[in-house]
Amino acid sequence: MDNESSSLFLSTVATDIQTREVAEDWFRLNDFIFNCCLTQIFAIFAFCGTSINIVVLSSYDLSKDSSAVLLLALSVADLIFCFTLPIRRCQCLVTQLRGWAAGVTAGTLMTETMFIFNRIFYCISISLVGVIAFERLIAVFLPFQAHRLLSPKNMKIAAVMTYLVNILINSPGFYMFKHDWTLVEELNQSVAVLQLSDFYVSNYDNLNFFIMIVYNTGVLGASMVCTLIFMVAIGIKIWTMTKKRQTLVRNKEFRFDPQLVKVLLIICLVSLILHGPSIFFDTVAYFMPNFINQSKMYEAYETLVDFSGALSAAINFLVYMTMSKKFKHRYKDLFRCCLSFLFKKFNKH
Numbered sequence: 001m002d003n004e005s006s007s008l009f010l011s012t013v014a015t016d017i018q019t020r021e022v023a024e025d026w027f028r029l030n031d032f033i034f035n036c037c038l039t040q041i042f043a044i045f046a047f048c049g050t051s052i053n054i055v056v057l058s059s060y061d062l063s064k065d066s067s068a069v070l071l072l073a074l075s076v077a078d079l080i081f082c083f084t085l086p087i088r089r090c091q092c093l094v095t096q097l098r099g100w101a102a103g104v105t106a107g108t109l110m111t112e113t114m115f116i117f118n119r120i121f122y123c124i125s126i127s128l129v130g131v132i133a134f135e136r137l138i139a140v141f142l143p144f145q146a147h148r149l150l151s152p153k154n155m156k157i158a159a160v161m162t163y164l165v166n167i168l169i170n171s172p173g174f175y176m177f178k179h180d181w182t183l184v185e186e187l188n189q190s191v192a193v194l195q196l197s198d199f200y201v202s203n204y205d206n207l208n209f210f211i212m213i214v215y216n217t218g219v220l221g222a223s224m225v226c227t228l229i230f231m232v233a234i235g236i237k238i239w240t241m242t243k244k245r246q247t248l249v250r251n252k253e254f255r256f257d258p259q260l261v262k263v264l265l266i267i268c269l270v271s272l273i274l275h276g277p278s279i280f281f282d283t284v285a286y287f288m289p290n291f292i293n294q295s296k297m298y299e300a301y302e303t304l305v306d307f308s309g310a311l312s313a314a315i316n317f318l319v320y321m322t323m324s325k326k327f328k329h330r331y332k333d334l335f336r337c338c339l340s341f342l343f344k345k346f347n348k349h
Contacts, residue, residue, distance in 0.1 A: 018180035020039040027296050034303045039085065047082040049317025056320075056330045065148050067156040067260060070135060073159035074128045078313035081121040085306055088114040098240075103190045108179050108192040116173035122309050123220060124166045126279070127270040130223030133230040136264050140234050169215055172207055175199045186232045212286040222277045227268050228276075234265065235312070263324045270315050274308040 078101040091107025096171040098106075135155065139146045177200075179192040200207060238261065281301075322330050 001280045015210065018036060027300060028301065030300050033093050035089045038097060039089055039303070039307045039310055040093070042314050043082045043085045044315035046153050046310050047079060050079040050082060050313055052331070052334065053317055053320055054079065056334060059330060061101050062156075063152050065128055066135070066150045066152045067264070069155040070128065070132050070151050070159060073162070074125060074316070075165075077121045077124040077128060078316060081118060081125060081309055082313050085310055086116050089333040090305060092248060093183050094100045100193045101184060101187055105192040108194040111194055112177040112179055116170060116176065119173060120170045120308075122167055124131070124218050125309070125312070126271060126275050127162045127223050128159065129268055130178075130227050131162055132264055133227040133234075135212070137230040138233055140261070165219070168308050169219065170211075172200075172203075172211075205304055210284060212282055215277055216283045220275075221283065224272060228272055229234055231265055231272075234261065248327055253316050255290075259323070259325055263319055266323065267316055270312055270319070274312045278305045278308065323343065 054072065057072040057075060058066050062069050078251070088110050090110050091103045093103075094106040095103025135150055135158075138149055142149065175197050178195050178197045180195055181190045182193050183190050196204075285298075320327050322328070
């Protein structure tokens with residue numbers, strides 16, 4: 001009987017060790033696929049795309065085009081998010097190139113300095129999508145008042161306020177992390193280890209409640225819910241008017257562009273699909289401290305969230321470039337100008 005119990009115990013231990021090894025292999029594979037490859041590729045592509053978006057949108061008269069104001073604000077947020085993301089997620093690449101110790105140190109220092117900037121502009125993007133959905137709702141349902149309510153000046157104020165609110169609410173994050181140097185005897189090297197700051201530890205419960213419940217629900221969650229409701233309302237309104245063979249009221253001061261509405265609705269839909277689940281899960285995670293404390297699992301989840309942000313920015317660029325007649329000609333002119341410039345340079349050499 002003792003031999004059977006001993007064999008069962010050893011078998012259980014062996015199975016547990018094997019399961020942990022499989023889990024570690026999965027985490028390493030997940031880290032390599034996303035942090036070394038996909039996130040970097042999509043972030044760089046989206047960074048280039050949003051840079052082009054900013055050039056194109058800036059060519060419009062922002063004192064007359066309210067939609068361009070909000071899209072420009074969204075592109076700037078996406079640009080900064082995509083610029084900081086590869087830097088913050090550099091640990092995997094540095095590890096592959098310079099070794100484990102250099103990777104850990106680089107990851108620690110970049111997370112400490114870049115995490116909050118990355119997070120802020122991720123949240124600004126989500127919030128601006130809600131503002132865009134609200135702007136389209138007014139344009140569709142209140143066409144006579146749209147020129148007054150959706151003036152470029154008001155849209156600039158809305159964009160600036162969206163930036164300020166998100167920056168102020170996330171400002172405690174600037175004091176979230178610190179690092180300490182630890183000697184790794186096997187390598188005879190010191191590595192920087194990321195730690196929560198004394199300020200964050202002393203206010204841990206209050207800050208977590210504020211960020212994961214109040215902010216996620218009150219700001220980001222509300223933005224997502226409003227975006228969903230406004231999208232449905234706009235879609236029903238347009239479908240109803242199309243079915244009745246009516247056209248939306250047009251006047252000289254405010255011109256309604258159905259193609260632009262479709263573009264903006266797709267941007268809202270992409271945001272809902274890619275950001276909605278993570279906002280919901282972040283709120284639920286507050287009540288799952290064991291999951292948060294399992295750093296490997298939570299890191300894998302955060303990796304997917306970052307990838308979804310880069311993917312969203314990349315899709316936004318493709319939507320602007322391919323679906324809107326309003327912007328398509330400007331993109332063609334820009335690419336034609338760039339090709340002409342490169343061709344002249346090439347001929348000179």
